């Protein structure tokens with residue numbers, strides 16, 4: 604199948620490339636995601652549908668890498684939209700950047716609030732099943748985006764950039780407290796916070812994004828298992844609030860409510 608995926612935020616021409624996806628790559632996609640038919644991706648249509656501003660790629664990204672990231676990330680977006688009950692995922696401002704804005708080191712992904720960009724870094728190209736890791740982090744970074752959108756753009760009286768940074772349990776904006784209250788609760792659990800050894804891991808912003816990522820994943824596994832292949836992680840790691848407690852304390856449903864109230 605011939606597929607062409609190019610930046611949507613710049614004029615076309617220079618970066619335009621058209622390549623066949625190899626039979627080996629298509630076989631990998633069918634096996635990993637149990638897809639019977641590998642379809643063309645219409646990037647412009649997806650951007651419009653989910654109200655994104657655009658998608659950009661690193662120049663060194665092959666068409667197969669572009670296809671893989673878009674295929675997987677837009678399946679995650681499709682699932683988030685279903686949970687949210689709305690296709691407005693990007694508020695018309697969110698840019699998805701794939702393999703273009705690496706910040707070095709082992710960072711697989713990050714959210715840049717200044718430009719409203721979610722960057723998914725390019726992984727190692729040893730094997731299809733291993734080389735594209737940044738795409739697993741989209742949901743985490745999306746948690747940062749809606750947290751920032753609520754704190755900076757929606758709640759005009761909040762003196763923080765991110766809603767999760769609110770420390771007042773009686774804050775009058777209840778959408779903001781939807782972000783901050785679960786963070787305050789899980790940070791009162793010492794059996795969890797003992798794993799958070801750096802100021803970055805301890806920050807409300809990071810605790811919220813990890814809780815968002817893990818809680819959404821559990822909710823998908825329980826209520827939308829058709830998407831399981833796109834939410835493969837299990838979150839037993841110490842820096843994530845443990846799955847057993849997320850389920851016991853109902854954070855999966857609380858976080859889905861946060862997603863529904865966002866934007």
Ligand SMILES: [Zn+2]
Pocket residue numbers: 743747809812
């Ligand atoms: Zn983060």
